[in-house]
Amino acid sequence: MTTIADPPRTRTEHPPTPPRGIALADSATVAEGTIDVVGQPVPGSEEILTPAALEFLALLHDRFADARCELLLARQRRTRQIADGDDPDFLPTTRPVRDDPSWQVAGSTGAPGLEDRRVEITGPTDPKMTINALNSGAKVWLADAEDASSPTWENVVGGQQALHAAIRGTLSFDGPSPDGGRTPGKHYALRSTELTDLPTIVFRPRGWHLFEKHLAYTGTDGSTQPASGSLVDFGLYFFHNAAELIARGRGPYFYLPKLEGHREARLWNEVFETAQDALGIPRGTIRATVLIETLPAAFEMEEILHELREHCAGLNAGRWDYLFSVIKCFRDRGDSYVLPDRAQVTMTAPFMRAYTELLVATCHRRGAHAIGGMSAFIPDRRDPEVTEQAFAKVRADKQREAGDGFDGSWVAHPDLIPIAREAFDAVLGDAPHQVARRRDDVTVGQAQLLDVASARRAGATVTEAGLRTNISVGIRYVASWLRGTGAAAIDHLMEDAATAEISRSQVWQWIRSATTTDDGVTITRDLCEAMVRELLTTEPRQAGDRLEDAAAIFREIALGDAFPPFLTTGAYARYL
């Protein structure tokens, strides 16, 4: 039996795919619980859901399933307290960590392919997008099982299969024939089989809140529960690819989404330690970049870096989920906490700027990369005017980020890579990053982070058109998600699970606060219901478009009395 605890091979000696039944490095780490496949076999099941891989997942669940549930409960309690009026603030108990200038994170030292992250492309992991992203010329590819992914069982397993093949240089894909079979479809292949020639892959597993219902975990007490989406995504990727990535000089690297505090970072750190120990991989090999995309986490950036310091490469300003989190936290606080139309809350709104400034300053003080977020404007290759507008908006966004000290940033589309690269080249030149640029001038405190009213004070408004857009985009996105596509171009904007959360939670908050638009319309449930019905009659329809299901979900998550914490969890349980 082969063990992947063998020392990493040199880059040129590509190892064959290890045989099934890999032994865990440390026999003391044998799983006690079990993971059973309860979903139907899908393409890739045999290759990905091997007995050894399932045993590895069981081990992770043995160790961390309970801790995950406790942290999710703590999250719920904390969000409720904030909604009820208890403002988040920097923690007194962790002041020693913040005041201690001596510690630094691992950063990109000893993490080949992570030194220069000036342009990162993001996207889902189906074979075509995987190949296009890896051929795109970006420095990094965020391979996304989260906001950009609809977690159908086919996507979960198929995404792992595509990554497995891409990492080994064997992935190819044939598009559909354009004329019913007379002409072959477009052939897609990687432009190199060497990972070092391609964007560095940074995989983003699902957040702690999501579960994987097609895998059931049975613990030693005999109770059975759906597996954790985070542990499944991380575990399968790590189990199958860690040794290969090390041998090929590019990883394993992760983005960690939707953390709400440092205890969740600690949990990830423990997962990393267990996973590395179990496969005989030295601790500290993994590097993770943590998304700061919730309001509570903005108050614990330093503590998050500290918890993960042995494994941490940086932080990312995930602006869309951050806005969603702000709305979620303040949803019950009345009109003075209401945000204006989504399109009017830009990154220059004072409370958003406070968050990104603090992120850059915190990262650079600790030797971490600060990575910027996603501008939602996307080009349209058939419409030069739309493309020019998108380029201008993205250029301004990336210039601001580079000027503020970010070390790199995200783009949604390959055509935006040169725009972002130019903005960062102008600031970085030949330097791989600007971590040495301390932002000691930044003095952001609680008041600035919580000043959500600053957006409306600066003149941004709630409009009837904004309400209609939220309803239309929210429902059309959910329909796309139900059809298995987690990122979609809608009205020339990139929409994904995070942007859709903003749309639906704004509608919920506006109803709850009986907000009056700048055109004098009071937002009520009846008004929103009428707009939902109108959309269903005016939207061009196709068989299987799932628009009715999407409207049903939207009514529940945006028009209901209760505020479901995430749109994806309930919809996943019932519809995917």
Ligand SMILES: CC(=O)SCCNC(=O)CCNC(=O)[C@H](O)C(C)(C)COP(=O)(O)OP(=O)(O)OC[C@H]1O[C@@H](n2cnc3c(N)ncnc32)[C@H](O)[C@@H]1OP(=O)(O)O
């Ligand atoms: C809030 C957050 O978390 S942001 C991060 C999560 N969101 C994302 O990752 C969104 C990523 N972007 C995308 O998914 C896509 O750009 C979309 C859905 C918005 C638009 O995609 P499309 O409608 O296919 O755009 P378009 O038709 O212009 O694409 C042109 C080509 O570029 C490719 N392309 C577009 N975006 C990407 C991408 N992100 N990665 C790789 N290839 C891409 C398309 O596959 C297409 O290739 P083809 O010519 O071989 O068919």
Ligand SMILES: O=CC(=O)O
């Ligand atoms: O994940 C990124 C975000 O903006 O949300």
Ligand SMILES: [Mg+2]
């Ligand atoms: Mg996000």
